[in-house]
Amino acid sequence: xxxxxxxxxxxxxxxxxxxxxxxxxxxxxxxxxxxxxxxxxxxxxxxxxxxxxxxxxxxxxxxxxxxxxxxxxxxxxxxxxxxxxxxxxxxxxxxxxxxxxxxxxxxxxxxxxxxxxxxxxxxxxxxxxxxxxxxxxxxxxxxxxxxxxxxxxxx
Amino acid sequence: xxxxxxxxxxxxxxxxxxxxxxxxxxxxxxxxxxxxxxxxxxxxxxxxxxxxxxxxxxxxxxxxxxxxxxxxxxxxxxxxxxxxxxxxxxxxxxxxxxxxxxxxxxx
Numbered sequence: 001x002x003x004x005x006x007x008x009x010x011x012x013x014x015x016x017x018x019x020x021x022x023x024x025x026x027x028x029x030x031x032x033x034x035x036x037x038x039x040x041x042x043x044x045x046x047x048x049x050x051x052x053x054x055x056x057x058x059x060x061x062x063x064x065x066x067x068x069x070x071x072x073x074x075x076x077x078x079x080x081x082x083x084x085x086x087x088x089x090x091x092x093x094x095x096x097x098x099x100x101x102x103x104x105x106x107x108x109x110x111x112x113x114x115x116x117x118x119x120x121x122x123x124x125x126x127x128x129x130x131x132x133x134x135x136x137x138x139x140x141x142x143x144x145x146x147x148x149x150x151x152x153x154x155x
Numbered sequence: 156x157x158x159x160x161x162x163x164x165x166x167x168x169x170x171x172x173x174x175x176x177x178x179x180x181x182x183x184x185x186x187x188x189x190x191x192x193x194x195x196x197x198x199x200x201x202x203x204x205x206x207x208x209x210x211x212x213x214x215x216x217x218x219x220x221x222x223x224x225x226x227x228x229x230x231x232x233x234x235x236x237x238x239x240x241x242x243x244x245x246x247x248x249x250x251x252x253x254x255x256x257x258x259x260x261x262x
Contacts, residue, residue: 020244022251023256025259028259029251029255032254043247116248131240133240
């Protein structure tokens, strides 16, 4: 089966592209990104501020089960074309990942389907690779790192 | 395209990771691999079968013996780290789609 969500991250580059096709009209897909009530639901975060317009800014705050703030993110919006394109910066506050530039392109495929292409540019190759490894680090233990070491020697 | 997911299921098991580590340094027969574990021989065989099906290991006949080799190409996929990241986004987007569909049907 063809994967709905694709990630293209070439070796040694400081950017990546995530693409996804949705069974949603492009207007609804765009709404999911621009209206706080929807962002809160699908991203599982609290939206402190979201000004969906050029020169607007946003602030998200995610809490753990006990109500402690686990994660803060913020950025500014540089380009805002309804149902077409959003260009913004994104930063995870108090984390060593720097500021990333995100270019979202929304495309109508048919009346009821749409496509999102998300181009993310990081400050460096190292930072991109660290972000890529984040979900991985949670699940796999040291044994895997040893596999990594062995594989890098094979290359 | 299910291969990648299977690869990650394969390495989720500690015994299978240990087998990969062993074979990564040198090709071994099933018997030689099993000798490294306290686990019953059929259990090790089952792990070898899964790793072979996921194409992380390859069997090669040398004389009368079958040796297990590491499949470097597929191990590199694992090393790419991309699959968990992709999965995380896939789940997020599935949620987005569900929420917006529910909203659409309410209108």
